[in-house]
Amino acid sequence: MAIEPSRTTVPEGIPGSLLPSRPRFAAVRFGEAPFAWLLVLPAVLGVGLVAFFPLLYSLWLSFTDVNLLRMTGPAIELFGLRLPLYRFVGVQNYARVFADPLYWESLGRTVYFVGAFVVEATLVGLGMALVLHERFPGRPIMRSLLLVPWSLSRIVVGLLWIGLLDFEFGALNGVLWNAGLIEQHISFFKHGWGALNVLVSVYMWNQAPFATLLFLAAMQSIAEDLYSAAEVDGAGYWQRFWYVTLPAVRPILFLVLVLCTVNGFLMLDLIYILTMGGPGHETTTVSWLGYQTSFTFFKFGPGTAILYTLTFLCLLLTFIYHRLILARFDPEA
């Protein structure tokens, strides 16, 4: 920041002493960059306080022996809040997590869950966007209804699907039974594999509309001229999709893949409502394991260590997606 003398031009013929004197602060001048920093500083501080500080603190917790009820020892004092630093144990929590076979089983299940969810949500989202991009009667209503599953809280989504799939009360079993198509009710949650796939599908039902919304927005920004030119060149529907639509929605595809991946890794509430990680451990994912370790066993050190492995995986996959989808993408092309 520099304080410069006033550069106001004094009109000729008027003695400077007759001009009204300006307050001194009016003479304060900033360079462009410092001024920009000054403007964004409150936002940066806010984000730092609510995002980066908790992130760093939880990262620290993953290297410590946490007991929430221990009130003594070194701590950070922040706005009257005391945040204990706990005993540093190095990578002990991570070593413990990696030595637990349940973690690796859960990781395998998580990778399957995320893979299946990303593929389903992306394909269904893209498919619905293609349909809703076409002109047909009732399209505005369809576009509005599309958002309903996404706008529901996941607790509600879970309860809704229990209502549909329950062995005893489920509407689906009721319909199939009344139609004479089954001899006894189907148990969708009896076997772990089936239960895991039900979780994937229910989560896709909840999240695919958001992907649709993003794809639809991207499709609407594609110039009609491109389609016309393609048609003139004799391109059919799928060729237009492959050579015009898909390249144009590539940045959005990247966004959808990243969001679906992150959301898939973090999905917890549907497990809580639908399966509680069971039967056995067969729907236990890493996020559920981290939640249980932290909030059921009160082991916040290993719990945060488990969840930080997810953070690392999310970052890694985002990097890979970027390399695969966006690295050679030229927005001007």
Next chain:
Amino acid sequence: MTTMSRRTFVGSAGMAAAALAGGWPDPARADKPLSFSGWVFKPDTVKDYVTFYNQKHGGQVTYEAIPWAQYHPTMETRAFAGETVDVMYCNHNNRERWYENGLIRSVDDLPGTDELKKKMTPANLDSLKSKDGTKLLGLPYFTSLFILIYNEPMLQQAGIKAPARTWDELVEHCTKLKRDKVSDTPYLPNWNSSPSGTMPQVMTDCFSEGASVFDARNQLIVDQEPGAARAMERAARVFKAELVNPEVLTKTSSTDTHRLFWTGRYAYHTNHSYYLKTIAGEPENSKLAPKKAKMAMYPGTGQTYMWTDSYVVNAKSKVMEDAWKFTRFLGGNLNGDWYVQRQWCLISGLDNPYPEMYNHPEIIQSYDRWIDLKLLREQYKKGKVIAAYKEPWYGEYDTKAVPIVHNMIRGTVSVPKGLKDMVALQKSLA
């Protein structure tokens, strides 16, 4: 005609004005507000008795209900942030931990405790004590135990004259009911994944087979107990024979599980005693009300798992006198009429460890609408408590053992291996 002196007139007019302005004069108000938190269970009932206390005893109690699943972590997090909640609910699994870490205090030295101790049944009193057995850590919120519930019309329809007295009879009845197409899945054990489901149910079934689950040093010994193996073999057998709704394993609470019995499609159900109140006492919800579902003595030895949840006092409370007075109102007999304990009996069928209450005509009349009270009291005599939950590893063991038990039930792990895995798990945590 009687005359009124000027002094009497002025006094009476003053009382009348006070009554019109704001009711009868309040008793002396407590100087400072008192905070009270509990998990969500009939919060409106809790609000009612908090209001009653504030009005009758001049309290300034503020009540907050927190969802069950987050309750204990939330209370710990709040303590960690420096907040003091004066009086709290605490379930039996967390009580010792809270005490050892200085969140709550023992109540032995507070006035009136000795009198309450004398009124409690010894088993419940032991449950409420610290691990070393020297300190009372709270007053009872409620006590409960597992009971056997049966669907009388269904048994009659199948020509079964009396409910099962042994496990063999129960399996035989269920097999017949399935074979005769009276019920697809006649048996509904409480094998849900929550802490109130699978593990207490397994302990109950082991006790009913005469097996111990923990030894005197709180070490798990199920792998050495033939009764435990019998209980688990039977569980696997009934699951394989499809006598059980398979989705009971992924139900998320005992409440959800007991609601299945409302349908009238099951013959036998094992669950916490108070759930029979909604099954047999709420015709608006249950097809088995009024009193079509009944309680029978638990099969085998009749012993079932019993536990006591509690009200505890924060060790850092700055209004200790008021906090204790309110705790006695909740878990004791401050009014001389067991107000709160009686409310829970009447409204929800939640029992308490004070046997004298069950002689009260109002309680007898209320219970008579949904359960055989004499039989329930007999069942309580066979209630069995454990001390292992006072160990620091218990909560984690209790949760991590559920998948092992489910694997034994589903037959994906053999019973001997599963029981050994449970013991290995407990040893790894101890």
